Amino acid sequence: MGSASLKEQFMMSFVVNDRWKLYLKGLGKSLLLTVGALALGIVIGVIISIVRAAHDQKRSGEDKMPVGLSIGNTICQIYTTVIRGTPMMVQLMIMGFVIFASSRNMQGVAILALGINSGAYVSEIIRSGIMSIDPGQMEAGRSLGMGYGTVMKEIIMPQAFKNILPALGNELITLFKDTSLVSVIGMTELTKVARDIQARTYLPMMPYLGIAGMYLVVVIIMTWLLGKLERRMRRSDRR
Amino acid sequence: MTEDNELLRVEHLSKSFGSNLVLEDITEHISAGEKVCIIGPSGSGKSTFLRCMNLLERPTKGDVYFDGQKITDQTVDVNKVREQMGMVFQHFNLFPNKTVRQNITLAPVRTGHMTQDEADAEADKLLARVNLQEKAEDYPSSLSGGQKQRIAIVRAMAMHPKMMLFDEPTSALDPEMVGEVLSVMKELAAEGMTMAVVTHEMGFAREVADRVLFVDGGRIMEQGTPDEVFNHPENQRLREFLSKVL
Numbered sequence: 001m002g003s004a005s006l007k008e009q010f011m012m013s014f015v016v017n018d019r020w021k022l023y024l025k026g027l028g029k030s031l032l033l034t035v036g037a038l039a040l041g042i043v044i045g046v047i048i049s050i051v052r053a054a055h056d057q058k059r060s061g062e063d064k065m066p067v068g069l070s071i072g073n074t075i076c077q078i079y080t081t082v083i084r085g086t087p088m089m090v091q092l093m094i095m096g097f098v099i100f101a102s103s104r105n106m107q108g109v110a111i112l113a114l115g116i117n118s119g120a121y122v123s124e125i126i127r128s129g130i131m132s133i134d135p136g137q138m139e140a141g142r143s144l145g146m147g148y149g150t151v152m153k154e155i156i157m158p159q160a161f162k163n164i165l166p167a168l169g170n171e172l173i174t175l176f177k178d179t180s181l182v183s184v185i186g187m188t189e190l191t192k193v194a195r196d197i198q199a200r201t202y203l204p205m206m207p208y209l210g211i212a213g214m215y216l217v218v219v220i221i222m223t224w225l226l227g228k229l230e231r232r233m234r235r236s237d238r239r
Numbered sequence: 240m241t242e243d244n245e246l247l248r249v250e251h252l253s254k255s256f257g258s259n260l261v262l263e264d265i266t267e268h269i270s271a272g273e274k275v276c277i278i279g280p281s282g283s284g285k286s287t288f289l290r291c292m293n294l295l296e297r298p299t300k301g302d303v304y305f306d307g308q309k310i311t312d313q314t315v316d317v318n319k320v321r322e323q324m325g326m327v328f329q330h331f332n333l334f335p336n337k338t339v340r341q342n343i344t345l346a347p348v349r350t351g352h353m354t355q356d357e358a359d360a361e362a363d364k365l366l367a368r369v370n371l372q373e374k375a376e377d378y379p380s381s382l383s384g385g386q387k388q389r390i391a392i393v394r395a396m397a398m399h400p401k402m403m404l405f406d407e408p409t410s411a412l413d414p415e416m417v418g419e420v421l422s423v424m425k426e427l428a429a430e431g432m433t434m435a436v437v438t439h440e441m442g443f444a445r446e447v448a449d450r451v452l453f454v455d456g457g458r459i460m461e462q463g464t465p466d467e468v469f470n471h472p473e474n475q476r477l478r479e480f481l482s483k484v485l
Contacts, residue, residue: 139295140332140391144346144398145322154345158336 013206026193033179040115045122048076053130083120089181096185110182118175125167129160162233169226246271252301261287263457274434276444279454285437293324325395329407331387333379340375343397365393385416402433453477
């Protein structure tokens with residue numbers, strides 16, 4: 001088996017039975033998982049970061065600390081601690097085999113698990129972005145009579161987003177590569193495709209080098225697109 | 240005990256940060272149209288005093304009344320009160336992600352006081368007053384310090400406040416830009432705006448103020464007309480302070 005020529009190996013791994021189509025389908029699934037999980041991660045991240053930043057920014061000078069905010073902050077801290085403190089793969093297995101053991105919708109479970117994981121990291125990224133903005137911005141907005149939410153949305157978040165774009169890009173790339181882990185709960189994405197084909201052909205080299213190349217190409221494209229977005233956003237503030 | 244034209248009153252105001260007592264039992268009032276300058280050494284609590292007036296700092300003890308309303312009351316909508324009290328900061332605090340025009344129109348529009356069109360017209364009028372019409376579509380990063388502060392002043396004025404608070408408005412400026420900002424403030428004073436100004440510009444205080452408050456160690460140690468405070472100071476600390484700054 002190891003003696004098959006490179007050409008034979010290539011044919012077996014990619015061409016026979018139109019196997020290349022399986023890779024493309026797998027890649028499509030990986031990208032779908034990434035987009036779904038990223039959307040969920042950003043929603044979770046924004047909510048958590050606002051709760052935590054609001055809590056941290058409540059200085060002695062401002063109004064009294066609402067009880068709800070204290071509780072919310074504690075919940076968010078526990079969430080972040082647990083998610084960041086346990087391996088992604090273990091979280092996936094808990095979600096797939098314990099919490100949603102009876103679910104047939106593995107794609108939904110995978111997106112949920114990845115999104116919940118990503119949310120913890122995204123929330124810390126966004127929080128760092130919010131904290132990086134001069135408190136004078138919030139004070140100026142509030143002194144004009146605008147509410148906390150309005151100032152957050154119009155003034156703080158747009159500036160914070162610009163600052164954290166590189167870190168968010170990293171998170172996107174990490175998330176995309178982490179989709180390879182969902183094969184452990186039986187979802188077919190790019191890595192699972194390579195494993196399945198290798199199991200048929202007993203030829204590991206081509207499938208794994210092949211998907212490594214595919215992951216790499218996608219990450220390079222993502223990096224390039226992020227770079228473009230970043231430059232465009234920087235341009236808008238010095239005209 | 241309320242005077243007819245009294246606009247702002249603080250009663251037994253104390254403020255501490257942790258165990259650090261910054262303001263101690265201040266009782267004071269400002270009448271409508273009055274210009275009050277607050278002077279004192281750095282760390283004396285004068286900025287905190289100013290920031291307590293619009294509740295950017297919430298007093299630890301005591302109450303603040305504005306326009307007859309007890310604004311330290313928990314049920315009062317602080318945003319509504321702040322709409323009536325413009326504030327100008329030492330470091331300008333313009334919004335760098337907005338154009339000059341957007342900086343001015345954002346608050347009037349978002350608080351529901353004006354439509355975007357009305358706010359735009361108002362912004363044009365205000366920018367013309369400070370000779371910065373041609374900067375309307377620029378971002379703050381392209382402006383000089385003096386220009387930024389003049390924009391910050393008209394941004395606050397776009398809300399048509401009853402009173403303006405100035406927190407060391409010229410302290411972060413290059414010396415040659417101090418004049419342009421002070422002249423805008425003098426114009427504003429001449430129009431009858433009620434002003435509370437924390438400043439190190441003794442010349443401005445002497446010329447514009449109706450009353451000067453000397454704050455030191457969290458208390459108002461002496462107050463009076465500019466003539467009384469600058470020419471006939473009684474308090475020992477005030478004399479020392481003046482000998483250093485004049």
